[in-house]
Amino acid sequence: xxxxxxxxxxxxxxxxxxxxxxxxxxxxxxxxxxxxxxxxxxxxxxxxxxxxxxxxxxxxxxxxxxxxxxxxxxxxxxxxxxxxxxxxxxxxxxxxxxxxxxxxxxxxxxxxxxxxxxxxxxxxxxxxxxxxxxxxxxxxxxxxxxxxxxxxxxxxxxxxxxxxxxxxxxxxxxxxxxxxxxxxxxxxxxxxxxxxxxxxxxxxxxxxxxxxxxxxxxxxxxxxxxxxxxxxxxxxxxxxxxxxxxxxxxxxxxxxxxxxxxxxxxxxxxxxxxxxxxxxxxxxxxxxxxxxxxxxxxxxxxxxxxxxxxxxxxxxxxxxxxxxxxxxxxxxxxxxxxxxxxxxxxxxxxxxxxxxx
Amino acid sequence: xxxxxxxxxxxxxxxxxxxxxxxxxxxxxxxxxxxxxxxxxxxxxxxxxxxxxxxxxxxxxxxxxxxxxxxxxxxxxxxxxxxxxxxxxxxxxxxxxxxxxxxxxxxxxxxxxxxxxxxxxxxxxxxxxxxxxxxxxxxxxxxxxxxxxxxxxxxxxxxxxxxxxxxxx
Numbered sequence: 001x002x003x004x005x006x007x008x009x010x011x012x013x014x015x016x017x018x019x020x021x022x023x024x025x026x027x028x029x030x031x032x033x034x035x036x037x038x039x040x041x042x043x044x045x046x047x048x049x050x051x052x053x054x055x056x057x058x059x060x061x062x063x064x065x066x067x068x069x070x071x072x073x074x075x076x077x078x079x080x081x082x083x084x085x086x087x088x089x090x091x092x093x094x095x096x097x098x099x100x101x102x103x104x105x106x107x108x109x110x111x112x113x114x115x116x117x118x119x120x121x122x123x124x125x126x127x128x129x130x131x132x133x134x135x136x137x138x139x140x141x142x143x144x145x146x147x148x149x150x151x152x153x154x155x156x157x158x159x160x161x162x163x164x165x166x167x168x169x170x171x172x173x174x175x176x177x178x179x180x181x182x183x184x185x186x187x188x189x190x191x192x193x194x195x196x197x198x199x200x201x202x203x204x205x206x207x208x209x210x211x212x213x214x215x216x217x218x219x220x221x222x223x224x225x226x227x228x229x230x231x232x233x234x235x236x237x238x239x240x241x242x243x244x245x246x247x248x249x250x251x252x253x254x255x256x257x258x259x260x261x262x263x264x265x266x267x268x269x270x271x272x273x274x275x276x277x278x279x280x281x282x283x284x285x286x287x288x289x290x291x292x293x294x295x296x297x298x299x300x301x302x303x304x305x306x307x308x309x310x311x312x313x314x315x316x317x318x319x320x321x322x323x324x325x326x327x328x329x330x331x332x333x334x335x336x337x338x339x340x341x342x343x344x345x346x347x348x349x350x351x352x353x354x355x356x357x
Numbered sequence: 358x359x360x361x362x363x364x365x366x367x368x369x370x371x372x373x374x375x376x377x378x379x380x381x382x383x384x385x386x387x388x389x390x391x392x393x394x395x396x397x398x399x400x401x402x403x404x405x406x407x408x409x410x411x412x413x414x415x416x417x418x419x420x421x422x423x424x425x426x427x428x429x430x431x432x433x434x435x436x437x438x439x440x441x442x443x444x445x446x447x448x449x450x451x452x453x454x455x456x457x458x459x460x461x462x463x464x465x466x467x468x469x470x471x472x473x474x475x476x477x478x479x480x481x482x483x484x485x486x487x488x489x490x491x492x493x494x495x496x497x498x499x500x501x502x503x504x505x506x507x508x509x510x511x512x513x514x515x516x517x518x519x520x521x522x523x524x525x526x
Binding site: 058061062065074075076077078108109110116117118119120130131133134135137138141239241242243247250251252254255259263264294296297323324325327329 | 423424425426427428429430431432433447448449450451452453454455457
């Protein structure tokens, strides 16, 4: 009864409505104000058509995510089937209209919804903080594969201790923390908004006690020294800005207009931050500590070559892993032994052999 | 392999008869055969993971370099088990990774039912659950009847107590 009353109120609020079926041309009325009788499925179809007409990419997916979100589900397929056919309330319709309006401005869906999922965690999203990409979930999976199994001395000591460079929304750090119950993380980002968002997401997930979030630009001189107090690290993980400078212009409007370009631009060969992380790693990592990076498919070769030109770092490219599209996307670099000219690793161990007297 | 193409294989395997042990005997490596039930813990059959070589997966692959340069939200995974022709479409979560795992799990169950029919894990579990339910009902009924009889006995003995022993027949 309430539903019909709501519908009537909506109909009567339309200017010029004279009541009854003959007072207003049904099609033009539908055009101006969606009647409350539309179901979720019909709405998805309607907005898909609108998005397609306006040249919005992923028209159907965008429409499905928005409608599902308003109905309390993460994806349209995961909605209770009963909800697909039920008419929506005017409030829900209004909400969908607002969100769709933002999508029509080419705002990424994740910003439209204000949230997105990563490795099963629900994270708040807000422009201009970089939106986690699906490939990066595989980076986390790889780290877990390498770290979790087998006897782990680090775990016994309450580790591993992880540094994330360029944490953005906190996706990588927080998903690792949630899957490695003994781990702790230090997450840094040069963007204030990113630091803020990571803090908020850490609190939402009740992980704030296990993560230190620090505003830090790793490319600035002496910044790494601020990280030393946390002690030698087991792991460095990063999805650093790795887009080639010349490719920045070709990015879709969704990315160009809404995401922080500093989170994407890796310099001429997309290597600037990658090189910086690798250069700092030996000073921050334990012996045999690992670095896991997400990179552009052109980078594995470039990084291999660059590491060879820097034997002073004592870093080895251990493995390259492909993403689900078959592109070389992830690197595992390991530190082997103390780098030349740098202080010996602080871990307790057997005393160095005495030189013959 | 194009994003929209399916790899074509020779005619799918014919439907096999029941019996997990027989299926296990028929299994040969590299034949892209059906999921087979194996003895898991406590003689509970479990499903073997599907042979990845027998699967064809389709999800939207971003144009261009992917990664940071694109922002795709189409995380729907379409997974096909080529020998049986069964297809699963999974968009339960916002994660490609999780949808891939779920799609495999759902497809695994479907393939089991396809090849093992009544002997499939799903059907067996259903029968077992039904059986347990019937047993519980039966026991509950028996308990109720017992109580009823006891009550009657008690009532009649109380009645008899009031009469002289060896009372009228």
